[in-house]
Amino acid sequence: MVRELFETMEQLRGKLEELLGVVQSKRKAIVQRNFEELEKCIALEERLILEIKKIETKRLGFLKERIGENKLTAEIVDKLSKELAAELPERLADHFFYLRQKIRELGGRINSVNEQNMYLVENSRQMLKMLFAKLKGEKESLIVNQKV
Amino acid sequence: MGLSRIFNISTRSLSAYQQAMDVTAHNVANAGNPNYSRQRVLLKSEYPQMDNKFSWGMGVKVEDVRRVHDSLIEAQIVENNQKYTANKKESELLSQIENVFGEPSEYGLSNYLSKFFDSWSSLSASPNSIEARKEVVFASQNLANKVSSIFKQFSNIKTTIANNFSEKTTQINDLLKQIKDLNFQIYNAAVHKQNANDLEDTRDKLINDLSSIVDVKVSYDQNNVATVYIGGVFAANAQSMNTFKMVRTDDELSLRTEKGNIKAFITKGEMSALSDVYSKKIKGYESSLNTLMQTLVSEVNAVHEKGYSMNQPPQTGIAFFDSFKDGKLSINAEVLNDPKKIAISADGTSGNGDYAVEIANLKDKKVLNGMSLTQNYAELVDEVGNHVNNAKQAEESTNLVLQQLQNEKDSYSGVSIDEEMTKLLKFQKSYDASAKLIKIANEVLDTLINIV
Numbered sequence: 001m002v003r004e005l006f007e008t009m010e011q012l013r014g015k016l017e018e019l020l021g022v023v024q025s026k027r028k029a030i031v032q033r034n035f036e037e038l039e040k041c042i043a044l045e046e047r048l049i050l051e052i053k054k055i056e057t058k059r060l061g062f063l064k065e066r067i068g069e070n071k072l073t074a075e076i077v078d079k080l081s082k083e084l085a086a087e088l089p090e091r092l093a094d095h096f097f098y099l100r101q102k103i104r105e106l107g108g109r110i111n112s113v114n115e116q117n118m119y120l121v122e123n124s125r126q127m128l129k130m131l132f133a134k135l136k137g138e139k140e141s142l143i144v145n146q147k148v
Numbered sequence: 149m150g151l152s153r154i155f156n157i158s159t160r161s162l163s164a165y166q167q168a169m170d171v172t173a174h175n176v177a178n179a180g181n182p183n184y185s186r187q188r189v190l191l192k193s194e195y196p197q198m199d200n201k202f203s204w205g206m207g208v209k210v211e212d213v214r215r216v217h218d219s220l221i222e223a224q225i226v227e228n229n230q231k232y233t234a235n236k237k238e239s240e241l242l243s244q245i246e247n248v249f250g251e252p253s254e255y256g257l258s259n260y261l262s263k264f265f266d267s268w269s270s271l272s273a274s275p276n277s278i279e280a281r282k283e284v285v286f287a288s289q290n291l292a293n294k295v296s297s298i299f300k301q302f303s304n305i306k307t308t309i310a311n312n313f314s315e316k317t318t319q320i321n322d323l324l325k326q327i328k329d330l331n332f333q334i335y336n337a338a339v340h341k342q343n344a345n346d347l348e349d350t351r352d353k354l355i356n357d358l359s360s361i362v363d364v365k366v367s368y369d370q371n372n373v374a375t376v377y378i379g380g381v382f383a384a385n386a387q388s389m390n391t392f393k394m395v396r397t398d399d400e401l402s403l404r405t406e407k408g409n410i411k412a413f414i415t416k417g418e419m420s421a422l423s424d425v426y427s428k429k430i431k432g433y434e435s436s437l438n439t440l441m442q443t444l445v446s447e448v449n450a451v452h453e454k455g456y457s458m459n460q461p462p463q464t465g466i467a468f469f470d471s472f473k474d475g476k477l478s479i480n481a482e483v484l485n486d487p488k489k490i491a492i493s494a495d496g497t498s499g500n501g502d503y504a505v506e507i508a509n510l511k512d513k514k515v516l517n518g519m520s521l522t523q524n525y526a527e528l529v530d531e532v533g534n535h536v537n538n539a540k541q542a543e544e545s546t547n548l549v550l551q552q553l554q555n556e557k558d559s560y561s562g563v564s565i566d567e568e569m570t571k572l573l574k575f576q577k578s579y580d581a582s583a584k585l586i587k588i589a590n591e592v593l594d595t596l597i598n599i600v
Binding site: 009012019023026030035038039042045046049052053056060063072073076077101103107108110111114117118121122124125128145 | 209521549576578579581583584585588590592593595596597598599600
């Protein structure tokens, strides 16, 4: 069971690293207004989030099974992690803590880039609103100015 | 990665992003401006920062905002614009000249010439008829008035052309002043590594305006400062400029520098048409008409002077025309005052109209360049017509080339509203999807970070 938990955490780390790369590329695509790249990033992000959700459901399933409770809190999981680490050889215990730390770090970095992306997206929407109004005006004036 | 570093990247990226959006807004705002060149942002990754063994990406920065601009097309537009405006102006001026001749019509010179010869023919049938003699005088006066009117209109057109040339000279000096000032600003921008796209657009438009007036050659240095030459003479750069003046003589209109009186050789642009029509075309038509009228005077007088008048005693050696000078055909005052002095009798007897027949026959007699006077005149009218047609055709064809080049420029440098709209719609869709994904990701990650 511990081995399976390790595997899911390793998988999570891999997927989170991938996701971090994608959200960073997405930020660049939004800034550069590179539509093709943005579309690619969105498709990748969708797939990765789905995969992360699946792995996460699996991981939470192990934890719930181990504790025998359906409700998980940060304190419970922290306590359980320490128990699990105590059961493990030192080398594996270190890796287990490293994985937890790495997942937290990756999650934090993804959140941070996502915050920037959200800001960019919100501003882009505002900008789009303005541009649409401008374009509509331009288009109408162009039509009005057409020679008949 | 520290919080401050993330903040810096974010700030830099946002700044870059805002500049990109500003450029788009600027593009859109100028969509209706035909002289505007689309601008695009060149983004570059910031240099990564080394931290122990790791290299941290530092986001993006705006490297440059460039004009989407094809100097080859621009140069061709300038070149063709010069040809087009020259052809257009020439076609316009020659059409005015064609109207002066007013052929074929009742009021054209050929009709007055025909009536003149016909009046002699009528007189030959009734040599003693005072009415027929008056008719000859009347037809001659009409012919003289028509010729005088043609030369007067030529003179008016020449004055209009000279005034137009003078206005264009003023325009050239104004444009050169603006180009010089813009060049200076562009130079300053280049030295301070600032963006001068809009200044360059404005300067290109001014150069284009200049090229529609006169021969322009432009060279650019490494700072994109344009050195402008007019008709082979230095006109302006960033530091100095030449002021031009018009020099008018009866034979020629020319453009010369105020300092040094250096002549610009104009072969293109509106001014080349003005100069060409003034110095060559009108001069050529005047010369042809002069020769024609002088031949008429000498041929008619040669016959008339041989004849005898109707008054008693009959007189001979009377000239019918005094002269043809400066576009004015003068009829002998003696004849004008007394039609009996029209000398058509070959032997001095009353009722003889032999010389009237001879003068009437001048209509078809080959007296000039192997052709009759009327044929010579028809040739001149044909020549004017051909010049008009050639100029119109040249105007149309250069206009087509210019339109094609303009379309090429627009497709390259212009802003398409539809394209921008479609792009924005796509972006809107992507932004919506992106926002949703960010929310979902946040939910998943919040759980993950908290209970890992």
